[in-house]
Amino acid sequence: MKSPTSIVDVDRPDSWSRYRAGMCDTCAANCCTMPVEVKLPDLVRLELVDAFEAEHEDPKKIAKRLSKAGLIEHFNFKNSIFTLSRRASGDCQFLDAITRRCTVYEKRPNTCRLHPQVGPRPGHCPYGLLIKKR
Template sequence: MEKRWVATIHLDTLEVESDPTFKFKCLENCGKCCYELEIPIRNEDIVRIEELGYNAWEFVDYNKSFYRGDKFLSYAVKKRPFDGSCVFLDSETMRCKIYKHRPLACRLYPFVFVKHGNKMEIYVKEDPFCPGINHPKGEPVTKEFLLREYGDIIEDYRRKAVNLEG
């Protein structure tokens, strides 16, 4: 999996530098990422999904783990044994059953956010199965795009950056 820089957002000013040649559009009823990816699920994601009435044993795959070096990061979202898709994918509509409450990794995909001091670098995972990457009707990764799609995440990083400084 290749990743490519598409933007940098300055957390103090919200100024954005971006690659104007890159465009993205998540296609409705696609669901390819729900089949192809192993999704990490954070504790915060688990709590939020359990609040919907699900039991963690229904959706957390405790046999799959994500690590950075030797540091445990998280477990994975379960896949259905009969078709290999995420347990939350509605196979008839190809839509996520918990879309508004989906794990952070699902929400960010295909983007990867990497914080460096007061800057957040944004990369795209150039997975060949994702038809939304460089889609002709896609939109560039502008300040407006980032704040609309990820404003709460960016604001959370901004708060943490201010708290670390002050």
């Protein structure tokens, strides 16, 4: 069962809220249910791939290993972009299901670092108020 959160349609950027400083403090992390596309440097930062492997191994071989381990759900061969796997709930694998906070925040991918400045609707986010359990 999903944690009690406000439901926002992340697939409809026209319904998103204009981003304001401090919004993340009370948000249910709806952005963390969207697909996360990463490149090799992100995977190195996340410690899913070591620097030597990233420099010397074929990205297709890396993708095969990460896919088999359940860490990625897709690899775009043409652009060498990996899509991180999500849980059955749709949440990012690095999102704490209870606190709704990122467990790898300091190592998070560039896609996450640049949100909401970059994305489907720059300057907006799928904000939803986090409802805490009592």
